[in-house]
Amino acid sequence: MITHTKFRYITSIFVMSVIGLFALTSAGCNSDKSTIYESDEITSRGYSNPERLVSADWLKDHIDDSDLVVIDMRGEDDYNAGHVPGAVRLTPKEVFQGEDANGVPGMLPSADHISAALSSVGVSPEDTVVFYDGNSNLWSSRGLWALDVYGHKDSRLLDGAWDYWSKNGYDVDQGSKDISKSDYSFSGSAEASLIANWNEVIESVEDPSKIVCDTRSPEEYSGKDVRADRGGHIPESSNVNWVRSVGEDQRFLPASDLKVIYESAGIKGDKVVFTLCQTAVRATHTWFVLQELLGYPAVKVYDGSWIEWGNSEELPITTRG
Numbered sequence: 001m002i003t004h005t006k007f008r009y010i011t012s013i014f015v016m017s018v019i020g021l022f023a024l025t026s027a028g029c030n031s032d033k034s035t036i037y038e039s040d041e042i043t044s045r046g047y048s049n050p051e052r053l054v055s056a057d058w059l060k061d062h063i064d065d066s067d068l069v070v071i072d073m074r075g076e077d078d079y080n081a082g083h084v085p086g087a088v089r090l091t092p093k094e095v096f097q098g099e100d101a102n103g104v105p106g107m108l109p110s111a112d113h114i115s116a117a118l119s120s121v122g123v124s125p126e127d128t129v130v131f132y133d134g135n136s137n138l139w140s141s142r143g144l145w146a147l148d149v150y151g152h153k154d155s156r157l158l159d160g161a162w163d164y165w166s167k168n169g170y171d172v173d174q175g176s177k178d179i180s181k182s183d184y185s186f187s188g189s190a191e192a193s194l195i196a197n198w199n200e201v202i203e204s205v206e207d208p209s210k211i212v213c214d215t216r217s218p219e220e221y222s223g224k225d226v227r228a229d230r231g232g233h234i235p236e237s238s239n240v241n242w243v244r245s246v247g248e249d250q251r252f253l254p255a256s257d258l259k260v261i262y263e264s265a266g267i268k269g270d271k272v273v274f275t276l277c278q279t280a281v282r283a284t285h286t287w288f289v290l291q292e293l294l295g296y297p298a299v300k301v302y303d304g305s306w307i308e309w310g311n312s313e314e315l316p317i318t319t320r321g
Contacts, residue, residue, distance in 0.1 A: 042159060046255035048295025052144075052288070053159045053252065054130055056170055059084065069123050073133035073140050074162065082172040084132065084158075084165060088121040088179060092139040096146045097279065104308045106279030108195065111150045111186055118184040125153065125187040132158035132165070136246045138285050145284040145301060149195060151188025157288070160251040167249075194287075196300035198309060201274045205235045205316065210272040212237035213262070213290070215282040216306065223319035227278055228310025232317040234276070238265040242282040245289045258294055269296040280305040 040058060042050045054062075062068055063086055070087040072079050079089045095117040098109040123129060129147065131140035137157045147155045158165065166172065204210040214221050214237045221239040223231035233239065244261055247253055253261075267273060273290055275283040280303045291299040302309075309315050 044254075045252070047252075047293045048255070049292045052156050052292040054156050055159055056165050056168060059130060059158055059165075060170055065128075067124075067127050068130065069121065069127045070130045070132070070158075071121065071143065072162075073131060073143060078134060078162075080175060082166065082174055084162075085171050085173040086177065087132075087173075088177055090117055090121060090143070092133070092143060096139075096142045097281075104304055106281075106305070106307055107303050108146060108149065108280075111190070114146055114150060115184045115186060119182050120179070122180050122182045123184050124182050125184065127154070129155040130158055131155065132161045134162045136163070136243070136250045136285075137161045137288075138242070138281060141285040141288045142281050145194065145287060149191050150186045151190055152186060153188055160249055163250040194300060196274050196302045198302070198304055198312070198315060200300070201234065201276070201302050201309075202315065204237070204272075204274060208271075210274070211266060212274045212276055212302070213265075213267045213286055214239045215242040215275055215277045215286040217241055220278070220306070223317075226310075228306055229313075230310045230317055232310075232319040234309065235316050235318045237276070238267055240265050240267060240286070242277070242285045245286065252289070252293060255293060258289060262290065262294070269294065272298040272300070274300050274302045276302045276305045276309075278306050 040050070040055055042053050042055055047053070059070070063070070063084070070084050072083050072087040072089045073092045074089070076089065083089070095114060096109070097106045098113065099105045100107040129152065131137070131143045133139045140157050140161065144155045144157060201212060204212050212234050214233050216239070217225060218239060218241065219225035220227065220231070221233045223233070225231070240262060245253055245258055262268070267290070273296060275286045275290070277283040280301055283301050283305055287299050287301050290296040310317070
């Protein structure tokens, strides 16, 4: 015969066991991506928004998540030769750049254009999208920035990109993947504040509270390497080559190192920063570093970049520095 005290004890143990089992089951099914970085090496680098990066280890562990889409931004031949298991492929220049109404190439296409591309590889608005490419996340940052502009809720970069994944023993698939197409549409609000036009950028020439971070090579900046009608740079701009933000293994440098690199060039968080390159691809990489990794509050990509500025006789340039 079980006494009331023993009954209550047994009942309590049973209830606690059920609750514990439910919690474990829920955790396994839910896969809360917002809290997984507490033990990740990325967190130790001191970034403002470490959740915008995923490590190769994290991706390996989450590769089968139903709400995860991995997008390879390399060429078709490279993709077919080997890619992250389950990854789909987009051609970044076709999806994330286009000619605008004024004939300026390399500009951000319409939301409908990008939505169609995301639909073609089965992306849903609720999915976490992880981009990677074969060049230190250069084109991946353009894709992430475009999704941020139009309001996709959750997009991230694979730290180290393909180079780190392929050289460190992670699984690789070959050939194409069967894709179930979706009917994607952006559900969030567009963030026009992430884009600048030349009318805004020209204010930086005489306004010390604003500065252009020119992410091109020193040769382009000085005017020795001319890739438009005119060579040189915007007066009062500072040059920080985009490649300086990653290490030899293609992973992003710690925040402390990044801060030294940019602040020593006058690129500080108390200013409005406009990033620029030739056609705003390198510029989006630096936008990612400044806004997401260093937490600068006001960073805008000058989407027209040098292909617009250098081809306009009315806009000022200099070849000093």
